[in-house]
Each structure stands twice: as C-alpha cells, then as structure tokens.
Amino acid sequence: MYGGGYIFDEPNKRQLKDEQLHDDPEKLAAFEARIARGEKIEPGDWMPSEYRRQLIRLIEQHAHSEIIGALPEGTWITRAPGFKRKLALIAKVQDEIGHGQLLYNAAETLGKSREAMINDLLSGKSKYSNVFNYPAETWADVTVIGFLIDAAAIVNQVANAKGSYGPYCRALERICYEESFHLKQGHDAFIELATGTPAQRAMLQDALNRWWQPIMHFFGPPDKSSVHSEKLMQWKVKMASNDEMRNQFLDTYVPKIWELGLSLPDPALRKNDSTGKWEFSDPDWELFKKVINGGGPCNKERLNVRKWAEEHGRWVRKALMHPGEKITAPAA
Amino acid sequence: MENNQSLDPRVNRLQLSISGDPVVVRDGENWNVFEVFHQEKRGAHHEHVGCVHAPNAQLALVFAKEQFGRRKKCVNLWVVRSADILAFNTEDEDMFANNLEKTYRDASGFKVMEKINRYKKSGKE
Numbered sequence: 104m105y106g107g108g109y110i111f112d113e114p115n116k117r118q119l120k121d122e123q124l125h126d127d128p129e130k131l132a133a134f135e136a137r138i139a140r141g142e143k144i145e146p147g148d149w150m151p152s153e154y155r156r157q158l159i160r161l162i163e164q165h166a167h168s169e170i171i172g173a174l175p176e177g178t179w180i181t182r183a184p185g186f187k188r189k190l191a192l193i194a195k196v197q198d199e200i201g202h203g204q205l206l207y208n209a210a211e212t213l214g215k216s217r218e219a220m221i222n223d224l225l226s227g228k229s230k231y232s233n234v235f236n237y238p239a240e241t242w243a244d245v246t247v248i249g250f251l252i253d254a255a256a257i258v259n260q261v262a263n264a265k266g267s268y269g270p271y272c273r274a275l276e277r278i279c280y281e282e283s284f285h286l287k288q289g290h291d292a293f294i295e296l297a298t299g300t301p302a303q304r305a306m307l308q309d310a311l312n313r314w315w316q317p318i319m320h321f322f323g324p325p326d327k328s329s330v331h332s333e334k335l336m337q338w339k340v341k342m343a344s345n346d347e348m349r350n351q352f353l354d355t356y357v358p359k360i361w362e363l364g365l366s367l368p369d370p371a372l373r374k375n376d377s378t379g380k381w382e383f384s385d386p387d388w389e390l391f392k393k394v395i396n397g398g399g400p401c402n403k404e405r406l407n408v409r410k411w412a413e414e415h416g417r418w419v420r421k422a423l424m425h426p427g428e429k430i431t432a433p434a435a
Numbered sequence: 436m437e438n439n440q441s442l443d444p445r446v447n448r449l450q451l452s453i454s455g456d457p458v459v460v461r462d463g464e465n466w467n468v469f470e471v472f473h474q475e476k477r478g479a480h481h482e483h484v485g486c487v488h489a490p491n492a493q494l495a496l497v498f499a500k501e502q503f504g505r506r507k508k509c510v511n512l513w514v515v516r517s518a519d520i521l522a523f524n525t526e527d528e529d530m531f532a533n534n535l536e537k538t539y540r541d542a543s544g545f546k547v548m549e550k551i552n553r554y555k556k557s558g559k560e
Binding site for chain 1: 442445446463524525
C-alpha cells in the first residue's frame with residue numbers, strides 16, 4: 104500500500120512564498136524545462152528548496168503510512184482464518200514494512216535522516232494516512248483493507264510513479280509490483296466472504312459500512328476546498344488532483360462491490376452518465392481533520408505500539424552501533 | 436471511542452507507554468547506508484536495486500536478502516557502503532553529450548558495401 108492520496112500540510116504552509124519560487128531564476132528555468140521534457144531529477148541535481156521540502160513531506164508521509172499501515176493488519180496474523188490466509192497476511196505485512204524502508208531511503212536522498220523522520224512520526228509532527236487511525240474489528244475489516252484501501256493506494260502510487268523525482272519513482276516501481284499481490288489476495292479474501300454464508304456476507308457488509316467514510320476521506324478534501332498548488336503539478340510532485348483520483352477509484356471499484364449484491368452506505372452514490380463523473384454525499388471533512396490531528400479511535404494506540412517497538416529494540420541497535428561513524432545518505 | 440483499550444489482546448498485554456515519556460531515536464541509531472546490487476541469474480550483471488541501513492557489511496547482506504531477495508529470482512547480492520561509491524557529479528552529464536557523434540567508434544560508422552559495389556561494377560565494364 105499505502106500512500107495516502109492526501110499529503111497533509113500545515114494550512115499556513117500550503118501557499119508557496121514568493122522567495123521560494125525564485126531561488127535562482129536561471130537554475131529554476133533549467134530545472135522546470137528538464138521536468139517539462141519528462142526528465143527525472145536525481146539527488147545531486149539542483150532543485151528549488153520548496154521542491155525539496157514538498158518531496159520530503161510527501162515521501163516521508165508515504166513511508167510512515169506503510170509502517171503504521173502494517174499495524175491494523177498485523178494484529179490479525181494470529182487470528183487469520185486458515186493457514187493460507189495467515190501466510191499471505193504475514194507476507195503482505197512484511198512487504199509493507201519493506202516499502203516503508205524503501206521510501207525512507209528515497210526521502211533520505213533529499214537530506215533528512217531516517218532517525219529524524221521516525222522522531223517526527225513519534226512526536227506527532229509528521230502525519231500518515233488517515234485510514235490507519237481506524238480499528239480492524241473483524242476479519243472482514245482485513246479483507247476490506249486488503250482489497251479497497253490497497254486499491255485506493257495503488258491509484259495514488261501508479262500516478263506518483265510518473266512523477267519527477269528519480270529515487271521516489273524507482274521505489275514506487277518496486278512497490279507497485281508487490282502491491283499487485285496485495286490487491287489480489289485482498290480481493291480473493293473479500294470475494295470469499297461476499298460469496299459465502301449469510302453470516303459472512305453480513306460481517307462483510309458491516310465492515311464496508313464502517314470503512315466507506317474513511318475510504319472517501321482517503322484522497323483528501325475536494326479540489327474546490329483544497330489549496331493545491333499549480334506549481335506542485337508543474338513540478339510533477341503531485342500527479343493528479345484529489346477529485347480525479349477519487350473518481351478513478353470509484354469508477355473501477357464501486358461496480359465490483361455492487362455486482363456482488365453488497366451496498367455502500369451512501370444513497371447519493373451514482374455515476375452521472377452525462378458527465379462520466381461519480382456523485383456522492385459530501386463526507387464529513389470536519390471528522391477527517393479531527394482524526395488527522397490525533398482525535399481518531401486508534402491514533403494513540405498506533406503511535407504507542409511504534410514507540411514500544413523503538414524502545415524495546417533500542418538495546419539491539421545500540422549494541423551494533425559504531426560511535427563516531429559518519430552517516431552517508433543513499434547514493435540514488 | 437475510547438483510546439486506551441485495544442481490540443488486540445496482545446497490544447493490551449504490552450501495557451504501552453505507561454511512563455508516557457517521549458521516545459527519541461538518536462542520530463546514528465539507524466546505522467549507516469549500504470547500496471545493494473542484485474544478480475538475477477548466474478552469468479548476469481549485478482544491478483543496483485536500492486539500499487539498506489545496517490551496522491556492517493555482513494548484516495547489510497542479511498537485510499538485503501530480506502528486502503531485495505525475497506521475491507523475484509536471485510542468485511547473489513552485493514553490498515557496498517554508500518560512502519564508498521564514487522560517481523560523477525550529475526550536473527556534469529554534458530561531458531558525455533558527444534558520444535553519439537563519434538561514429539568512428541561505432542560499427543554503423545563504416546560503410547563498405549557502396550565501395551564494393553562500385554568496384555564490382557567498374558570491373559564488369
């Protein structure tokens with residue numbers, strides 16, 4: 104998974120300041136021409152300071168989402184129904200942690216250390232995808248996450264893989280390859296419940312009802328109310344708008360849910376055939392803000408589990424440390 | 436919903452963060468960076484695939500196996516400290532710009548058939 108479709112930024116930082124757009128006019132023009140030609144930017148290249156800041160934020164949040172995203176599913180490994188499901192879930196959770204590491208490495212090439220990123224996660228300064236602040240109450244929740252949250256993340260990651268920063272694109276290429284297994288195993292587990300006994304279908308319908316709002320939140324606020332910068336699109340940091348990605352997701356996956364006789368808890372959800380766009384009731388964006396800022400059902404637990412892991416793994420890391428070693432960022 | 440009780444009994448048993456002290460990861464605690472090169476089959480080149488954090492080369496190999504050797508075919512991996520990679524500055528890439536103009540270094544830069552045909556033609560007349 105698990106790139107949140109939505110990059111969180113403090114509201115007062117969303118607008119680019121003038122001087123940030125004018126680092127050095129000549130270098131900026133060459134940089135923008137390179138991106139316009141479809142070339143990738145590499146770690147040693149000159150880049151505007153705002154490009155660097157936004158990319159660190161984007162890749163770091165993506166990395167945190169992978170690490171935290173493994174937790175709601177990880178708690179189900181011991182309770183997965185059957186040996187095959189258990190093996191698949193272990194493999195998937197291991198993949199997510201691996202993705203986190205690939206992404207931390209990509210962000211490190213921009214000059215922020217992995218330790219600094221982890222500290223910002225633990226202190227609450229850095230965010231991660233909002234959906235992981237909700238609990239996985241039943242096995243059906245795990246199938247909804249594995250199918251629909253992964254699907255939403257893939258929409259986002261496939262778009263980002265066409266972005267302008269080389270190390271991020273290379274990490275995403277590998278991630279997307281592994282994601283195809285995640286989506287398939289999630290779909291398989293989802294279908295098993297959807298085509299199973301009345302009790303299994305009821306459990307799946309209940310999970311869908313609870314996850315629909317977080318899924319609608321996944322791609323972030325609608326374009327009309329989100330201040331997204333034209334610059335970030337031009338620099339190929341942001342590759343598609345929130346509404347475009349949400350619409351693409353709905354277009355592919357709502358029919359796959361409806362064809363199984365399952366419902367979604369939004370009577371207004373329909374495709375407008377004349378515009379080709381999906382229509383839906385506005386999700387509760389106040390709730391979204393509240394959950395991102397720590398007020399969700401699981402925010403505290405997620406970070407506490409992460410802190411516990413850091414605290415209890417410390418003696419191992421410390422025993423292997425080389426005091427005085429000069430740390431080098433990844434080469435590419 | 437109440438935050439303090441997890442749905443996962445294992446999480447509850449950990450009695451998380453009772454002290455409430457902030458956890459800070461110190462600089463260098465995640466060790467150093469090693470670049471990883473992957474060989475897909477015997478006889479193929481090792482190709483750069485990414486990097487891992489590790490305290491030494493031996494553990495870097497172990498982590499590289501987990502990260503880059505668990506899916507696709509793999510027969511061998513190399514690791515090398517990122518600090519030991521020497522590379523040209525990416526801004527100097529124009530030094531390679533005229534490679535394609537050096538046709539005397541390329542098989543396509545030598546055309547003999549025209550001369551052979553001309554010779555054969557002249558011999559017949």
